[in-house]
Amino acid sequence: MSSILISEFITSQALETLRRHHEVIYAPELYKDRPALIAALQNIEALVVRNLTQVNEEVLAGAAKLKVVGRLGVGLENIELSACAKRNIKVIPATGANAESVAEYVVGAAVALTRGFIPATTATFNGEWPRPRFSGYHEFLGKTIGIVGFGSIGRIVAKKAHAFGLRCVAYDPMLSGDSVELDGFSVPLLSLSELLSESDAITLHLPFLPDTKNLFNAATLDQIKEGACLINTARGGIVDEKALADRLRSGRLGGAAIDVFSTEPAKDLSHFAGIENLILTPHIAGVTQESNERVSQMIADEVNRFLGA
DSSP: OOEEEEOSOOOHHHHHHHHTTSEEEEOTTGGGOHHHHHHHGGGOSEEEEOSSSOBSHHHHTTOTTOOEEEESSSOOTTBOHHHHHHTTOEEEEOTTTTHHHHHHHHHHHHHHHHHTHHHHHHHHHTTOOOHHHHTTSOOSTTOEEEEESOSHHHHHHHHHHHHTTOEEEEEOTTOOSSEEEOSSOEEEBOOHHHHHHHOSEEEEOOOOOTTTTTOBOHHHHTTSOTTOEEEEOSOGGGBOHHHHHHHHHTTSSOEEEEOOOSSSSOOOOGGGTTOSSEEEOSSOTTOOHHHHHHHHHHHHHHHHHHHTO
16 A cells, blocks of 8 residues: 655545545645645655645655656646656656646637627626627637647647637647648648737647747737737746737737736736736636546546556
């Protein structure tokens, strides 16, 4: 029987899956107390985290028995992979388990931004009746959505968007060829500049890497089709928030949905003050009751498998 430490929230069913085979310490607030976390890891063989537990050299130095880290999510920015590799510690992300939730968020946000639901709600609540103004917004049907990063999540976005009657185009530097065939339709692969100039909505599904850091800076944002909206559910450091705010405020871009920020939890978003057609959410695109169950159960099963349960 192995020992497992869980330092952030996991669902009750997944927790029971682990407890049937192992000794489990469930401390969902432990990530807040670094010294306590380091002390607790001394005799632990498996660690299960979300995105707030920082698994780095300092934490791993005293975890001599640690064999595996299960990540309740897909991003690995909070896990120092080189330090894990040096110690032969396996890192297991929940790849694909929250893809449906992210894709729903993207399509829903694109519809809301294209139709102006957010400023219309504010105006109506304030006692206005701006029906003529919002009658001038556009249908989503027939528009082009540009998907930057065409992995598993990007492809599910494309399937949902296609069902909505959208034209889908994609950019992914890791893919070759002219297009990708999905279920009954084809998605053209364009250069980034071509995608930006053609798309009415742009959604980002890229990892945060040296090559993608600040990729959507002022110069890149200025390549986007005038009036288009930008949706970022990937990682905050990919987009220059202040440059984006400037282009939203000026009307150069038509709207944005931002679920991830350069600093999280985001404390100062004053650069977005006064912008109407804007959705700001606290990193929830991939977090629903259903995705939490899938993510938690996947990691519980994979950790059990790794430990030989």
